[in-house]
Amino acid sequence: MSLLDVVGVHKRFRSGTGVVRAVNGVSFAIPEGEVLGIIGESGSGKSTVARIAVGLMPPDEGTVVFDGRDLSTMSGRERRTLRTSIGIVFQEPFASLDPRRTALESVLEPLEVQRPGRAAACGRTSAAREALSRVGLGPDLQERYPGRLSGGEQQRVGIARAIVTRPRLVLLDEPTSALDRSIRGDILDLLGSIQREEGLTYCLISHDVETINHLSDRVLVMYRGEVVESGPTDDVLDSPRHPYTQALLSARLPLDPRAELPVLPLPAERPAGGSRCPFFERCHRAAAECTAGPIPVVECAPGHRVACAGLDLPR
Numbered sequence: 305m306s307l308l309d310v311v312g313v314h315k316r317f318r319s320g321t322g323v324v325r326a327v328n329g330v331s332f333a334i335p336e337g338e339v340l341g342i343i344g345e346s347g348s349g350k351s352t353v354a355r356i357a358v359g360l361m362p363p364d365e366g367t368v369v370f371d372g373r374d375l376s377t378m379s380g381r382e383r384r385t386l387r388t389s390i391g392i393v394f395q396e397p398f399a400s401l402d403p404r405r406t407a408l409e410s411v412l413e414p415l416e417v418q419r420p421g422r423a424a425a426c427g428r429t430s431a432a433r434e435a436l437s438r439v440g441l442g443p444d445l446q447e448r449y450p451g452r453l454s455g456g457e458q459q460r461v462g463i464a465r466a467i468v469t470r471p472r473l474v475l476l477d478e479p480t481s482a483l484d485r486s487i488r489g490d491i492l493d494l495l496g497s498i499q500r501e502e503g504l505t506y507c508l509i510s511h512d513v514e515t516i517n518h519l520s521d522r523v524l525v526m527y528r529g530e531v532v533e534s535g536p537t538d539d540v541l542d543s544p545r546h547p548y549t550q551a552l553l554s555a556r557l558p559l560d561p562r563a564e565l566p567v568l569p570l571p572a573e574r575p576a577g578g579s580r581c582p583f584f585e586r587c588h589r590a591a592a593e594c595t596a597g598p599i600p601v602v603e604c605a606p607g608h609r610v611a612c613a614g615l616d617l618p619r
């Protein structure tokens with residue numbers, strides 16, 4: 305059984321002039337202990353689907369099941385438990401930390417929600433110190449305010465906060481995108497070793513191929529609110545089949561020069577998912593099949609699925 309099941313999720317937002325379909329019929333499952341990477345360019349709906357998946361926002365349609373329980377029918381008590389069963393690491397470490405709290409106080413906060421009361425105070429402090437040491441922050445750094453920590457140290461506090469309650473799932477939304485390139489590898493290594501040692505399940509979001517490649521067992525490629533390709537990370541990154549995935553990876557892989565993408569203006573409103581490929585307007589292989597009814601999802605290798613009507617068409 306999967307730890308997390310996301311089924312047929314849709315989310316629209318009202319924007320000044322109309323409606324944005326941020327998430328358009330997305331489904332995926334994460335088995336316990338797996339790292340699922342979600343990749344796609346900015347605005348593809350990654351953060352929205354992730355927020356829905358961890359219960360920060362309700363979907364317009366679709367269901368989310370965590371550990372066998374449907375989020376939409378959870379009781380207040382189950383919701384509180386959910387909050388400590390899922391850790392979240394955000395992109396902006398400084399913005400996500402309270403400037404008036406020391407590193408130790410920040411990491412204590414989720415424990416106070418999980419284990420309130422004076423009697424547990426001593427245990428909370430030792431658990432918080434242990435989590436901070438685990439992410440490489442020794443006793444003197446634990447007493448510092450965020451303003452006196454580097455960007456990398458701030459993100460280490462963010463990671464300690466996310467793991468201190470011993471969650472089962474950790475959502476990492478662009479965990480290294482705001483950091484200096486020179487320290488990204490260290491933070492990714494840290495995240496990888498924590499995941500392996502604790503047997504944690506990760507949902508990792510990034511627009512960066514290297515980040516996804518570093519940690520993910522499986523990858524989901526999103527484009528304009530839809531999943532266009534998914535599968536084992538090596539398969540998808542080494543042999544991408546969807547023209548969008550190929551374009552996304554083209555800076556890194558030798559590609560057919562004909563795969564040059566014309567960049568066309570995109571209409572804000574689109575029909576609900578499935579009847580038309582979201583990449584149609586930009587695809588060099590677009591054909592009539594791409595707008596004429598449900599897009600077939602083809603399994604081109606075990607577990608490697610591509611939502612493309614043009615796979616078998618002559619190039």
Ligand SMILES: Nc1ncnc2c1ncn2[C@@H]1O[C@H](COP(=O)(O)OP(=O)(O)O)[C@@H](O)[C@H]1O
Nearest residue numbers: 317318324326345346347348349350351352353
């Ligand atoms: N709270 C919101 N209100 C209105 N529009 C939003 C909101 N959150 C996201 N969007 C829009 O939804 C789309 C997907 O955004 P997002 O999920 O943040 O994408 P990503 O994380 O892949 O960059 C974008 O067009 C974005 O502008």
Ligand SMILES: [Mg+2]
Nearest residue numbers: 350351352478
């Ligand atoms: Mg985002």
